[in-house]
Amino acid sequence: MKRSHKIALSLLLLVALAIAMSTISFALEVDVDMSKVDMKGAMECLIILLIAFILFFMEALPLGVTAMLVPVALSFPGINILTKKQAFANFGEQWVVTFLAIFMVGEAIFQTGLAK
Numbered sequence: 001m002k003r004s005h006k007i008a009l010s011l012l013l014l015v016a017l018a019i020a021m022s023t024i025s026f027a028l029e030v031d032v033d034m035s036k037v038d039m040k041g042a043m044e045c046l047i048i049l050l051i052a053f054i055l056f057f058m059e060a061l062p063l064g065v066t067a068m069l070v071p072v073a074l075s076f077p078g079i080n081i082l083t084k085k086q087a088f089a090n091f092g093e094q095w096v097v098t099f100l101a102i103f104m105v106g107e108a109i110f111q112t113g114l115a116k
Contacts, residue, residue, distance in 0.1 A: 012057060016050045041081050048073045048081075 048070065055066040071087035073079065090096060109115050 008057060012053055013050075016046070016053065041079075044079055045074065045081055048079075 052066060052070045052073075055061055055069075056063065061069075071082070074082045075084045075087040
């Protein structure tokens, strides 16, 4: 692994840790009853998001595959953080389709050489 990748991965881990710590401190500030919080589900969700973050950065898998793995993993039968209906409910919304179209046009601009 290149040195720049190691540095970037370290920064990503620090950001994930900062997000986790701020979430915990926020929960403590608003006086949440921590006995009612599903910490196992929260940790599983953070791990899935961290893995997705790393996969997005490293581009080990195509970005579309990585993006689809997140809702699949969150609704996986053994994990059950979300139901399948909840995980895929917003894929047909107007703004999701709009962003998808923007990414497709952007990729077409790069593939045809128009960006150069």
